[in-house]
Amino acid sequence: MATVSTPSTTPSELSARLRTWWIILRICIEERLVYRGDFALGTLMRFLPIVTQIFLWTAVYSSVQTSTETAADPAGQQTVAGFTRDEIIAYFLLTMVARAFSSMPGLAGGIARSIRDGSIKKYITQPVDMLGFLLLSRIAHKLVYYTVATLPFALVFYLCRGYFQELPSAEIWVAFIASLFMGFALGYYLESLLGMIGFWFLEVSSLLFVYMLFSFFLSGHMFPIGMLDGFAIFPGSSWSWGDLVRILPFQYLAYFPAAIFVGKIQGDELVRGLAIELCWVLMFMALSRIAYHRGLRRYSAFGG
Amino acid sequence: MTYNRSMPVIEIENLSKSYRIYQKQEGLLAAVRGLFSREYRDVEAVRSVNLTVEQGEFVAFLGPNGAGKTTTLKLLSGVITPTSGTARVMGHIPWKRENSYRRRFALVMGQKNQLWWDLPAQESFRLHQEIYRIAPEQFDHTRDELVDLLGVGKLLRQPVRELSLGERMKMELIAALLHSPEVLFLDEPTIGLDVIAQHNIQTFLRHYQQLRKITILLTSHYMKDVAALCRRVVIIAQGQIMYDGSLSGIVDKFSGHKVVTLQLAEDHVPVDWSRYGELLDVQSPKVRLKINRQTVPEVLAHILANNAIEDVSVEDPPLEEVISQVFTEAGAQADAKDAARQVAATK
Numbered sequence: 001m002a003t004v005s006t007p008s009t010t011p012s013e014l015s016a017r018l019r020t021w022w023i024i025l026r027i028c029i030e031e032r033l034v035y036r037g038d039f040a041l042g043t044l045m046r047f048l049p050i051v052t053q054i055f056l057w058t059a060v061y062s063s064v065q066t067s068t069e070t071a072a073d074p075a076g077q078q079t080v081a082g083f084t085r086d087e088i089i090a091y092f093l094l095t096m097v098a099r100a101f102s103s104m105p106g107l108a109g110g111i112a113r114s115i116r117d118g119s120i121k122k123y124i125t126q127p128v129d130m131l132g133f134l135l136l137s138r139i140a141h142k143l144v145y146y147t148v149a150t151l152p153f154a155l156v157f158y159l160c161r162g163y164f165q166e167l168p169s170a171e172i173w174v175a176f177i178a179s180l181f182m183g184f185a186l187g188y189y190l191e192s193l194l195g196m197i198g199f200w201f202l203e204v205s206s207l208l209f210v211y212m213l214f215s216f217f218l219s220g221h222m223f224p225i226g227m228l229d230g231f232a233i234f235p236g237s238s239w240s241w242g243d244l245v246r247i248l249p250f251q252y253l254a255y256f257p258a259a260i261f262v263g264k265i266q267g268d269e270l271v272r273g274l275a276i277e278l279c280w281v282l283m284f285m286a287l288s289r290i291a292y293h294r295g296l297r298r299y300s301a302f303g304g
Numbered sequence: 305m306t307y308n309r310s311m312p313v314i315e316i317e318n319l320s321k322s323y324r325i326y327q328k329q330e331g332l333l334a335a336v337r338g339l340f341s342r343e344y345r346d347v348e349a350v351r352s353v354n355l356t357v358e359q360g361e362f363v364a365f366l367g368p369n370g371a372g373k374t375t376t377l378k379l380l381s382g383v384i385t386p387t388s389g390t391a392r393v394m395g396h397i398p399w400k401r402e403n404s405y406r407r408r409f410a411l412v413m414g415q416k417n418q419l420w421w422d423l424p425a426q427e428s429f430r431l432h433q434e435i436y437r438i439a440p441e442q443f444d445h446t447r448d449e450l451v452d453l454l455g456v457g458k459l460l461r462q463p464v465r466e467l468s469l470g471e472r473m474k475m476e477l478i479a480a481l482l483h484s485p486e487v488l489f490l491d492e493p494t495i496g497l498d499v500i501a502q503h504n505i506q507t508f509l510r511h512y513q514q515l516r517k518i519t520i521l522l523t524s525h526y527m528k529d530v531a532a533l534c535r536r537v538v539i540i541a542q543g544q545i546m547y548d549g550s551l552s553g554i555v556d557k558f559s560g561h562k563v564v565t566l567q568l569a570e571d572h573v574p575v576d577w578s579r580y581g582e583l584l585d586v587q588s589p590k591v592r593l594k595i596n597r598q599t600v601p602e603v604l605a606h607i608l609a610n611n612a613i614e615d616v617s618v619e620d621p622p623l624e625e626v627i628s629q630v631f632t633e634a635g636a637q638a639d640a641k642d643a644a645r646q647v648a649a650t651k
Contacts (some may be wrong), residue, residue, distance in 0.1 A: 026418065027427050034422045077416075122418050125381050127406040128435045279393040300384040300399060302323065 015032070017053075021136055028140030043149050047156055053092045053247065058113075081226035087262050089163040090226065094258035096220055100149065101180045102187035102219075102253040104138060111195025114203045115299065124296065131192060138188055166177055168261060175270055175278040179257040182277045186252050189284035196288065199295030218245050220255025224264075249280040307395025313487060313519045314357035314380065319389035320376055320543075321350040349375040351543040352389065357521070359486075362513050364534035368631045377489045380521070381586040393487055406434055414492035418476060419464045425475040426460040429482060436483035442481065450478045454508055457573035470501030474515040477505070481512070490522040494529055497559040506532045527624055539627070541634030555620045556629050562600050562618045566591045569612035580607060589614075595619075612627040 084154035114120040123130035314615045324344040350372040366371040378384045382398035394420040396405035419428040454474040494502040540549040581595035
């Protein structure tokens with residue numbers, strides 16, 4: 001990954017590559033640790049929204065309880081889009097975990113900037129592959145983030161333990177963790193692909209803004225995507241927004257792992273979901289590779 | 305064709321590169337129109353350049369801004385692909401960007417930073433060790449040698465952002481030379497540096513080049529860089545090679561005159577000096593005249609025979625003046641060509 005295709009991968013070649021990856025990872029971790037204060041503050045601030053979420057949904061459910069139209073689950077609890085109040089708060093806590101894997105702050109913008117200011121030349125003249133390099137640097141970012149954030153995360157989950165019914169089975173745990181890792185890969189390749197649009201259009205910040213907005217609504221970060229089922233795409237259509245969102249890749253960035261954990265996706269549906277997610281990951285991996293090659297061709301033809 | 309050391313390191317044949325540049329008209333209306341249809345102009349940054357560089361040469365590219373110097377370096381380092389023509393560096397076609405080529409050359413741009421901004425330079429060096437696959441003993445040896453030559457031992461652990469411009473450039477050079485490249489491309493390596501830092505970098509480059517016998521292509525605006533480092537100078541203007549030879553040869557080729565300074569005796573009678581040549585200035589008792597190269601002996605003999613002169617000196621015009629004259633003439637020629645082409649196109 002860190003070096004572009006070499007014809008044969010001998011054992012010494014492999015160990016050289018592994019060592020390269022390790023050094024890139026190590027240096028990126030060191031770089032992340034330079035701005036400790038900013039980093040710690042940024043990490044802690046992410047936990048604030050959860051408090052507002054708990055208040056918001058408690059209010060929503062208590063107002064729903066007073067009206068009569070809503071469904072109740074067998075235990076007699078009010079549900080909205082199949083979620084009880086406790087489930088939905090658990091769900092939001094879990095989307096935070098999912099976003100901690102799939103969000104890539106600054107990745108797309110950084111790639112676009114390096115194209116515009118020419119610092120991408122480094123990857124052209126040196127024997128190092130940009131996509132592999134940036135992937136390793138993202139892994140480093142995430143590792144540092146988890147190290148710092150594990151403790152506050154654990155504390156929040158401990159305080160909110162009442163919202164979780166029971167711990168899921170081992171299979172669900174495995175599926176949950178697999179969906180988190182694939183969510184990371186999907187987020188990485190999706191955002192790097194967006195950044196590489198910078199090869200064709202110099203300014204991509206509005207585009208990135210639109211993407212952020214869409215991913216916020218369509219990934220389940222704002223509300224579980226089941227809540228979109230009641231809304232037709234256009235008046236009279238048999239298709240709802242929920243149907244549309246289920247065929248888009250964004251749900252794997254937040255909704256999917258969280259829904260797995262709270263037991264909303266099980267059995268065949270779960271296996272199918274993971275398989276589709278894997279396909280998305282491979283597709284975006286291939287697309288970003290193609291975009292990189294095409295982009296470099298354009299870059300080297302037009303300027304540099 | 306495999307490359308061996310007796311062959312030229314760099315061979316460029318009919319290399320051309322043209323860009324399409326968006327032409328923006330003035331005004332709001334034009335800007336709106338530009339959203340729908342855009343006008344482009346072709347700019348020929350490099351026009352059929354032919355050049356051969358032998359192993360161990362230190363060549364300077366001189367030229368005004370936009371002459372095509374940096375474009376040529378970008379072509380040779382594979383950053384851009386040419387519109388037509390070929391180039392080989394050590395047998396490789398640069399824009400194929402093979403790792404086997406990328407491990408054998410380095411590009412340093414004075415205006416671009418390739419080091420990790422927030423980390424000490426030695427971390428960037430470590431990264432280069434890995435991506436260039438440098439053996440540990442060789443890495444230590446080369447790094448220590450370079451650090452020693454540039455005198456930056458104490459700065460290795462300081463974040464790059466806290467280094468001065470000159471110190472940073474030294475670190476950039478070390479990073480670029482760690483893998484012992486056989487060919488080095490330097491684009492304005494001393495830009496923005498003070499006189500002392502410039503001098504340090506020059507001394508280092510000269511020493512290192514003589515030591516390792518590597519091939520270096522340098523672009524610079526500072527004539528001092530060029531005079532200190534390069535025996536061979538290539539003048540590029542309007543994307544074309546105007547001159548290829550020694551630095552002193554530039555004056556012989558492009559300057560048709562000499563500057564004669566006369567020191568007059570105290571009892572000298574006023575004369576109309578302009579009949580001997582172009583009068584540059586009169587600062588009594590000194591007179592400076594610009595005289596046609598061929599007629600210097602004859603004119604001088606006449607002056608000496610008819611005037612009371614205490615001292616005479618005959619000099620070449622300053623190099624910078626000659627070069628700037630070459631640039632101006634090349635620009636005028638190209639403008640005339642463009643104008644002629646436009647006239648032909650409208651007919």
